[in-house]
Amino acid sequence: MSMTVHEHFRQYVTEMGLFPPDEEAMHRLVVDGLFEGHAPRGWSMWSEARRDIAIEQLTYKFTGIDVGDIDGLVGPATRNAREVYAHFMRFGEMPPPMPDRDLGQGSTAAKVSSPFPADNEKALAAFYGSAPIRVDQMVKVPCPWRLAVVLVRVYERYVQMASTELRLDFFSGDFIPRRMRGGTRWSAHARAIAWDFDDTRNQLRWGRDRAAFARPEYNDWWEIWEAQGFTSLGRTQNRDFMHVQATA
Ligand SMILES: [Zn+2]
Numbered sequence: 001m002s003m004t005v006h007e008h009f010r011q012y013v014t015e016m017g018l019f020p021p022d023e024e025a026m027h028r029l030v031v032d033g034l035f036e037g038h039a040p041r042g043w044s045m046w047s048e049a050r051r052d053i054a055i056e057q058l059t060y061k062f063t064g065i066d067v068g069d070i071d072g073l074v075g076p077a078t079r080n081a082r083e084v085y086a087h088f089m090r091f092g093e094m095p096p097p098m099p100d101r102d103l104g105q106g107s108t109a110a111k112v113s114s115p116f117p118a119d120n121e122k123a124l125a126a127f128y129g130s131a132p133i134r135v136d137q138m139v140k141v142p143c144p145w146r147l148a149v150v151l152v153r154v155y156e157r158y159v160q161m162a163s164t165e166l167r168l169d170f171f172s173g174d175f176i177p178r179r180m181r182g183g184t185r186w187s188a189h190a191r192a193i194a195w196d197f198d199d200t201r202n203q204l205r206w207g208r209d210r211a212a213f214a215r216p217e218y219n220d221w222w223e224i225w226e227a228q229g230f231t232s233l234g235r236t237q238n239r240d241f242m243h244v245q246a247t248a
Helices: 005-016 023-034 048-063 076-091 121-128 147-158 216-227 233-237
Strands: 171-173 194-197 243-245
Touching: 048 076, 147 216, 216 233, 233 243
Parallel strands: none
Antiparallel strands: 171 194, 194 243
């Protein structure tokens, strides 16, 4: 018979050395985490591997780290929480929040005029409406604006190459109603005006020295987006190279 979630959690924290093996604290975490509504319905049907991830996510959540939904799936939020948690364990404090703008490190983005609003709440609300979008208000539209142009040009440019190696087809997310990580503003994802690609090789805190999409073979990819007025946070702020958004 498989272990209960309680036993799983106990084993996990013991193996990882996350908390002192204090029965009372452990019990409180389990009760708080799994039986007080943090885990979504249906978790009892999840595979053990998925439960392990959920437990890891709960651990971050209880440490005070924003990890998004407790869903047992590893995405950008979980990976970011891992990095924050590692920093916390090493230095005993949370890493400083990422600056909103980091233009001091030099932008490599092409200078073009953009039809999109500036990346501040006032301009975004005027252009796109308030955030977050409510799911029941979402509508289906033809591929909008200049996004269709981007897709066609990317296809034309990269179809001859081994595009699977470039991992431009590794889609990592669009709409999610959340605040910016380490901030209070709504993320561009909360307005469904941002897209992430290949997040494992372009992690949130990685700069040009580590991110795959900072390499020269991706220059055309970014120039195609920029020619249509989209903004890469990697190219303009040297972080979050997975991400591109419809702002100036
Ligand atoms: Zn993003």
